[in-house]
Amino acid sequence: MIRVELIQMLRRPRTWITIAALNVLPLVVAILLSVTELGPRPGTGPPFLAAVLSDGSLYPLAAMGIVLPLFLPIAVAVVGGDAIAGEAQTGTLRYLLVRPVRRGHLLIAKLVSVVAFVLLAVVAVAVAGLVEGQLLLGRTQVGGVVSISGTDLDTQALVQRSLLAVAYVTLSMLGVAAVALFFSTLTDSAIAAALGTVGVLIASTVLLGLDAAESLRPFLPTRYWLSFVDLFRDPIRWTEVVRGVLTQASYLVVFLAAAWASFATKDVKS
Amino acid sequence: MTSPLRWLLVVVVAAAVLSPVLVPRVLPAAAADVSAPALADRVRSSADVGWSGQVSTVGTLAVPDVDSFGGVADLLGESSDLRVWWRDAEHWRVDKTSSSGESDLARRGDRAATWSFESRRATTTRYSSVRLPDTSDVLPATLARRMLSGAKDADLSRLPAKRVEGHSSAGLRLVPSDARTTISRVDLWADEKTGVATRVEVYAGGRLPVLTTTAAHLDLARPSAEDAGFSFADAVDVRQSYALDDAAGANAFAPFVPPDRVAGLRRTGDLDGAVGVYGRGTTALLAIPLRRDIAREAFAQLEESPAAKRDDDGISLAVGPVSVRLEGAGRGVFLLTGTVTPDTLDRAGEDLGSVRFRPGRGESR
Amino acid sequence: MIRTHGLTKRFGRVRAVDDVDLDVREGDVYGFLGANGSGKTTTVRMLLGLVLATSGDIEVLGRRMPRSARDVLPSVGALIEGPGAYPHLSGRANLATVDAAGPGRRAGRRRVAETLEQVGLDPADRRPVRAYSLGMRQRLGLASALLRRPPLLMLDEPTNGLDPQGIREMRDLLVTLNREGTTIFLSSHLLAEIEQMCTRVGVLDRGRLVVQDELTTLTGPTGLVRVVTTEPARAVQVLSSAGHRDVRPEGETVLVPGRSAEVNETLVRAGVPVAEVGPQRRSLEDVVLEATDPGVFRGAGAA
Numbered sequence: 001m002i003r004v005e006l007i008q009m010l011r012r013p014r015t016w017i018t019i020a021a022l023n024v025l026p027l028v029v030a031i032l033l034s035v036t037e038l039g040p041r042p043g044t045g046p047p048f049l050a051a052v053l054s055d056g057s058l059y060p061l062a063a064m065g066i067v068l069p070l071f072l073p074i075a076v077a078v079v080g081g082d083a084i085a086g087e088a089q090t091g092t093l094r095y096l097l098v099r100p101v102r103r104g105h106l107l108i109a110k111l112v113s114v115v116a117f118v119l120l121a122v123v124a125v126a127v128a129g130l131v132e133g134q135l136l137l138g139r140t141q142v143g144g145v146v147s148i149s150g151t152d153l154d155t156q157a158l159v160q161r162s163l164l165a166v167a168y169v170t171l172s173m174l175g176v177a178a179v180a181l182f183f184s185t186l187t188d189s190a191i192a193a194a195l196g197t198v199g200v201l202i203a204s205t206v207l208l209g210l211d212a213a214e215s216l217r218p219f220l221p222t223r224y225w226l227s228f229v230d231l232f233r234d235p236i237r238w239t240e241v242v243r244g245v246l247t248q249a250s251y252l253v254v255f256l257a258a259a260w261a262s263f264a265t266k267d268v269k270s
Numbered sequence: 271m272t273s274p275l276r277w278l279l280v281v282v283v284a285a286a287v288l289s290p291v292l293v294p295r296v297l298p299a300a301a302a303d304v305s306a307p308a309l310a311d312r313v314r315s316s317a318d319v320g321w322s323g324q325v326s327t328v329g330t331l332a333v334p335d336v337d338s339f340g341g342v343a344d345l346l347g348e349s350s351d352l353r354v355w356w357r358d359a360e361h362w363r364v365d366k367t368s369s370s371g372e373s374d375l376a377r378r379g380d381r382a383a384t385w386s387f388e389s390r391r392a393t394t395t396r397y398s399s400v401r402l403p404d405t406s407d408v409l410p411a412t413l414a415r416r417m418l419s420g421a422k423d424a425d426l427s428r429l430p431a432k433r434v435e436g437h438s439s440a441g442l443r444l445v446p447s448d449a450r451t452t453i454s455r456v457d458l459w460a461d462e463k464t465g466v467a468t469r470v471e472v473y474a475g476g477r478l479p480v481l482t483t484t485a486a487h488l489d490l491a492r493p494s495a496e497d498a499g500f501s502f503a504d505a506v507d508v509r510q511s512y513a514l515d516d517a518a519g520a521n522a523f524a525p526f527v528p529p530d531r532v533a534g535l536r537r538t539g540d541l542d543g544a545v546g547v548y549g550r551g552t553t554a555l556l557a558i559p560l561r562r563d564i565a566r567e568a569f570a571q572l573e574e575s576p577a578a579k580r581d582d583d584g585i586s587l588a589v590g591p592v593s594v595r596l597e598g599a600g601r602g603v604f605l606l607t608g609t610v611t612p613d614t615l616d617r618a619g620e621d622l623g624s625v626r627f628r629p630g631r632g633e634s635r
Numbered sequence: 636m637i638r639t640h641g642l643t644k645r646f647g648r649v650r651a652v653d654d655v656d657l658d659v660r661e662g663d664v665y666g667f668l669g670a671n672g673s674g675k676t677t678t679v680r681m682l683l684g685l686v687l688a689t690s691g692d693i694e695v696l697g698r699r700m701p702r703s704a705r706d707v708l709p710s711v712g713a714l715i716e717g718p719g720a721y722p723h724l725s726g727r728a729n730l731a732t733v734d735a736a737g738p739g740r741r742a743g744r745r746r747v748a749e750t751l752e753q754v755g756l757d758p759a760d761r762r763p764v765r766a767y768s769l770g771m772r773q774r775l776g777l778a779s780a781l782l783r784r785p786p787l788l789m790l791d792e793p794t795n796g797l798d799p800q801g802i803r804e805m806r807d808l809l810v811t812l813n814r815e816g817t818t819i820f821l822s823s824h825l826l827a828e829i830e831q832m833c834t835r836v837g838v839l840d841r842g843r844l845v846v847q848d849e850l851t852t853l854t855g856p857t858g859l860v861r862v863v864t865t866e867p868a869r870a871v872q873v874l875s876s877a878g879h880r881d882v883r884p885e886g887e888t889v890l891v892p893g894r895s896a897e898v899n900e901t902l903v904r905a906g907v908p909v910a911e912v913g914p915q916r917r918s919l920e921d922v923v924l925e926a927t928d929p930g931v932f933r934g935a936g937a938a
Contacts, residue, residue: 048371
């Protein structure tokens with residue numbers, strides 16, 4: 001089933017359209033930066049964006065920082081919300097279940113395919129960022145790349161840390177994927193499930209900016225999203241990264257369990 | 271399995287997942303039976319205890335954005351996240367981190383280094399004990415030491431122990447009896463054995479603290495010299511800076527000798543410099559001589575604040591517990607600021623009239 | 636092949652299916668008849684484990700459902716309330732995808748092509764299902780059900796969207812499959828469809844199974860003789876005086892218990908003109924209308 005789902009995901013035109021759309025904004029930003037050479041003011045704007053003017057090799061990270069807060073989660077919400085509800089909409093859910101495919105297996109296969117989609121999207125953004133950075137933005141200066149803490153970052157370290165960042169950003173989307181999957185089992189409308197997920201994310205972002213909600217912060221799914229930046233400090237700040245991974249794992253476990261509880265005995269009437 | 275049973279299982283899973291975060295919050299702290307003065311002594315003598323961790327500060331003061339104040343407005347008015355490696359009082363590094371980069375400050379003996387990722391600027395300079403407040407001053411440990419310095423035993427009382435970010439800490443309250451200070455109370459918690467403070471709350475009369483600083487992921491082992499130091503990449507242009515900030519610059523180069531005592535407060539700190547540091551603990555003020563052009567600019571910036579009051583000798587402003595005054599004294603203009611009442615600052619301004627001029631000093635260095 | 640006992644499904648306070656005892660035997664073409672909204676689809680979904688029964692037992696191919704779904708369902712081909720297909724894939728790819736998703740060996744390319752031909756679709760058609768007509772989708776749905784040559788077919792409204800020619804082809808196909816040993820459970824709201832194809836019939840009326848029997852029994856002789864005559868009044872008089880009881884005139888028709896030959900002889904001997912005579916048979920429509928008589932049944936109303 002997992003294999004079938006993965007092939008299905010790769011075959012869908014939507015997958016590739018979404019990934020292409022994700023790459024539009026970083027491309028526009030790269031072009032604007034290279035034309036105007038106006039970086040954001042220090043302390044504002046997406047991570048790394050201030051640094052890419054002088055060092056294009058950091059642009060993959062800046063590109064991830066651009067899509068991470070909004071576009072990537074929305075894409076994940078749409079793909080995840082479509083998982084079960086979309087099958088219900090096309091009427092294929094009942095045929096899969098009487099084929100028979102076990103309901104739990106179907107959920108796992110859908111989750112794996114969403115995660116694979118995220119990985120594909122993040123890698124696509126990073127690779128596109130690498131190309132855009134080399135073609136449009138500043139060349140790496142003599143002496144190599146500089147970490148956020150001002151220390152040397154040799155090519156090997158940069159590659160390793162970039163791979164870790166790709167992995168971390170992918171993991172950051174696990175929570176969104178699980179929530180979307182859960183909503184997808186509740187409704188037969190893929191759009192409703194996606195909107196519900198986006199609603200959760202907006203709520204999380206609003207609460208994150210509210211000082212009165214400080215005690216809730218460690219539980220919010222969006223809290224540690226940008227912590228991939230910490231991988232480029234020296235020494236690496238692992239605390240937030242680890243917490244981010246644990247938070248996402250918690251969301252995954254709880255909402256996958258909820259999706260299973262909701263789906264396992266659900267009457268399939270679509 | 272029936273549907274209700276399934277949902278029960280989901281609740282159990284959720285509880286299990288939340289427990290690692292929730293349990294430390296409700297876990298009782300180890301009881302501490304140390305006396306308040308003894309605890310204060312331990313805090314005061316903790317400067318050379320090594321530790322590392324992360325500090326988050328929350329400031330609520332709208333300090334006017336005067337150029338001469340450097341980063342003080344951010345420090346007291348915003349939240350910041352700091353990474354700290356503290357080997358001893360003269361060897362440490364404090365990184366102010368954000369999702370878009372970081373600005374670092376490190377001290378190694380009498381040298382200091384700064385780094386800003388966003389502007390890609392690195393500087394090294396002589397360290398100066400007379401300077402504007404910076405990130406190293408809002409760490410719970412340093413802030414607690416500063417607040418407790420000179421505190422009377424009678425002003426101290428114990429607070430119940432509590433867990434600060436999981437670290438069991440003994441509580442201490444300081445209610446200054448000195449009428450000149452604007453600080454109504456300081457609540458702090460510290461590691462009982464080493465005296466390293468984990469949380470400090472500074473109150474200025476209100477129900478909520480005006481400044482809170484908390485250490486998380488506290489590790490009471492001395493960090494390595496490598497972590498606490500600074501080693502810039504070859505690609506980074508490191509510049510020599512003439513002074514740590516404007517106050518340190520003025521202290522080193524301005525041609526003044528401030529009086530020994532203003533507003534009844536004794537001069538402390540570097541007695542050789544041109545900046546006057548008076549008082550200690552919660553009752554302290556700073557008198558910084560300004561160059562004429564900078565003074566004019568500062569005056570204009572202060573005047574923009576609706577709360578500013580002009581008089582014949584200068585301009586005054588009070589922001590929460592922080593009072594600011596710009597006053598002409600002798601042949602110079604001094605910027606006075608401190609956690610003292612505006613009246614005290616006025617008196618200090620008058621007393622500064624006895625400042626002596628020391629010609630030719632600027633060129634000697 | 637399919638047996639249920641006391642099968643009941645409640646949605647909130649509504650009993651969509653109420654105490655149904657189905658009995659489908661091997662080799663049957665079982666017609667499951669009921670108006671739209673009578674609970675047919677819910678019943679079919681319960682048989683397949685898509686909807687969980689509130690109470691009652693289900694046995695399909697001798698195994699309990701939905702507990703043994705993994706063992707039972709591979710041997711069941713199903714078409715449930717219209718076809719479902721991935722719109723961006725071709726018919727062929729759709730069949731292969733759903734097939735690959737389940738357990739067991741995959742059907743080969745040749746079997747996929749063969750099945751598509753069997754239902755009247757072109758295996759070489761590369762268009763995505765998005766471009767299919769309703770009838771073509773219905774054929775594709777049937778192909779999906781037939782792909783693994785299941786011994787039991789459960790078809791819910793299989794002729795939906797088909798033109799008369801398509802309906803005929805579908806009927807021929809099902810009859811052929813049944814002859815080769817496939818048991819077919821076919822639900823429909825179309826009386827004629829059931830009457831033409833089925834060997835056994837169950838009638839569902841607002842969740843209750845009101846009739847279940849062999850078609851031949853249901854539409855068999857009623858024991859009455861039906862006489863068509865131009866002089867019904869005389870016929871009644873003659874027959875009554877000849878000892879026949881319960882003689883009922885209905886326009887030019889007279890119904891009388893007895894045997895055709897006897898009745899004919901009596902009437903002819905008395906000089907009554909007889910236009911037609913023979914045993915009375917009920918149509919399926921009569922059976923259904925009688926069983927679901929609004930006056931008798933709906934008035935009482937199952938809550």
